[in-house]
Amino acid sequence: MTFQLGPVVAVVPAAGIGKRMGATMPKQYLPLVGKPILSHTLSLLLSHPRVDRVVVAINPDDEVFASLPEANHPKLSAVVGGGERADSVLSALNSIEDEQAWAMVHDAARPCLSHADIDALIEQVGAQGAILAAKVRDTMKRGDANGNIDHTVEREALWHALTPQLFPVKALRDALVDGLAQGAAITDEASAMERLGWKPKLVEGQISNLKVTHPSDLKMAELLIQETL
Ligand SMILES: Nc1ccn([C@@H]2O[C@H](COP(=O)(O)OP(=O)(O)OP(=O)(O)O)[C@@H](O)[C@H]2O)c(=O)n1
Numbered sequence: 001m002t003f004q005l006g007p008v009v010a011v012v013p014a015a016g017i018g019k020r021m022g023a024t025m026p027k028q029y030l031p032l033v034g035k036p037i038l039s040h041t042l043s044l045l046l047s048h049p050r051v052d053r054v055v056v057a058i059n060p061d062d063e064v065f066a067s068l069p070e071a072n073h074p075k076l077s078a079v080v081g082g083g084e085r086a087d088s089v090l091s092a093l094n095s096i097e098d099e100q101a102w103a104m105v106h107d108a109a110r111p112c113l114s115h116a117d118i119d120a121l122i123e124q125v126g127a128q129g130a131i132l133a134a135k136v137r138d139t140m141k142r143g144d145a146n147g148n149i150d151h152t153v154e155r156e157a158l159w160h161a162l163t164p165q166l167f168p169v170k171a172l173r174d175a176l177v178d179g180l181a182q183g184a185a186i187t188d189e190a191s192a193m194e195r196l197g198w199k200p201k202l203v204e205g206q207i208s209n210l211k212v213t214h215p216s217d218l219k220m221a222e223l224l225i226q227e228t229l
């Protein structure tokens, strides 16, 4: 049976508080080349021709989202996120009724994603799902409890997992419910699917698709966004 990708719903977890950024506001609202980080991410997803809808999960205390120009886009809806990223993703998935839909989950904090990378993910995805990823370039070390090198890690098959990550809505919903119920460490969608034996495809993406996590990431994101203007 040939594989057929259904309707694509972009799911954007944007309910975090950005502790590691240490800013006076949640990092998704920090200004980046003239508009908030979240606006860059939402407008990029809303403008991709294969994205049918966007569901964004926002913090229950969020008082900024409604003021974004993208908030009124007809393809966009918002839900209240949860305590962890996986809870926020699950909250968004629970709002998607189309059982044939696929969820393309992308961090709000990754505003430098390109349409070309979305195209690659959609072109290369198979029945087991797929994630954007970047091969590790540096020699990798595992540290010991004292902050010294314990050993060098074989890097040939190591990848940085990025987002978007693309899976059938129903299967992902079930995998997250199961993983959360079991108290599993779920830091990305693929890890929830892997627990159930799925073998998602690794699709090479741009390392410029960085997650804005620490203050030093902001300058890099600015330079990258300016290149696209
Ligand atoms: N309960 C949570 C936690 C995180 N996120 C989102 O998941 C993405 C990736 O998470 P991360 O970079 O860790 O963001 P924060 O959790 O805000 O950062 P920190 O861990 O530094 O607080 C972000 O877009 C964040 O808004 C979410 O929707 N719900």
Ligand SMILES: C[C@](O)(CO)[C@H](O)COP(=O)(O)O
Binding pocket: 085, 107, 160, 161, 162, 163, 187, 188, 189, 211
């Ligand atoms: C989903 C993710 O961006 C893939 O690398 C990453 O796991 C998110 O981690 P965070 O600690 O929630 O930022």
